[in-house]
Amino acid sequence: MSTTAYRDASGRRLVDYPRPSVAVDTAVLTPNPSEGLQVLLVRRDSAQRKDAWALPGTFLHEGETLADAVLRSLEQKAGLRGQAPRQLHVFDAPERDDRGWVLSVAHVVLLAADVVRPVVAARPDDVRLRPVEDATGLPFDHDDIVRMAVAEVRSSYAERPDPDRLLLEPFTLRDLRRLHEAVAGERLQPDVFRRHVKDHLVSTGEMTRGSVGRPAELFRHT
Template sequence: MSQRPYKDSSGRTLADYPRPSVAVDTAVLTVDAHHRLVVLEVRRPTSTGWVLPGTFLHEGETLADAVDRSLRLKANVRGLHPRQLHVFDDPHRDERGWVLSVAHVDVVRLEQLESRLADATRLVPVDAPGRLPWGHRGIIERAVDHVRADYLDKPDPAGLLGDHFTLRDLRLVHEAIAGKALQRDTFRRTMEPHLDATGSTTIRGRGRPAELFRRSG
């Protein structure tokens, strides 16, 4: 027996309502060699300028699959696992039509991106992303706020430094995320309860040996 189409209390089916297109856009953040927080952008294929990696959701596709497809095909980046950040639903955000963007964010090590950068991709400081369409600057700002909140009182939760690091290395990463210098003593007091000493040291340049730490737990 065929199933009747769903109708709501007004007698309308789902097809009777206008529906927006759904897009995914991803802010992939990292800290570059100059200790700046930067974001990955891709060149627009049909126009001049740059955008975040993104795509429209295909029929039967999950959001996570669409994100993965956009990063692979538009940025040549694989193996990331961005998390959902926010739904941008301003009906006028996109001049192409009514488009909802489910924004995602990921923070990765620089080496996960450097070897894959090509003419159609670039890393730019988050505070100078260029003239971006479709509200992408707002997505970057939201992503940066989200990551900064994660880094307020936890030592490098995204693992940009690897397993072992000095307090100076840790502070430089946190300063890059925060976008400002951090008071050294205050930073140390905040982070030390979440760190374990490894019992090892490292020597860089002509300075004294620096103690190596790892995250507690």
């Protein structure tokens, strides 16, 4: 009879441990051509609070991965189908949640405006979009999560073209540049941008047709 497998290094049985609840909190960012980067907020359960809006989150269920918990929370709280959550940081201050001992694993998910906008329009009382610069005064560590999410997404988009594959293929360099401008929150020079990204895309050989101006080459993600 071996119970070794259920003891940790200090000899305590695993089952004896007080264990934390583990939650996920997610900054859903959406690049909007005219408004820049926006973050999705949901109304909290207790509507009478001052900080009534927060990032969507949930507790991790048994047998579930963190990414699955993130996707479930987006589905439940906002009716959104997300994809590819990326971890940012674990917030672990023992007293950070007055409901008890809760660790929160912060995530970021980037979604196309086309996907998010109809969902937000359908549930204006539960769900909101706000420019990331204005999303302050949120409860818990949510201000920090928004900051980290923005930094993560901006640096990954500065490195290579549309790493999250938000654009539908095929797309023009103009489409791609508009997306990157929305992420970066500033205008990008067409010629400089072109030389920056062109080698990381594959040309389809096709061109746009019927639009004003010279037809543009169509590309796909690598």
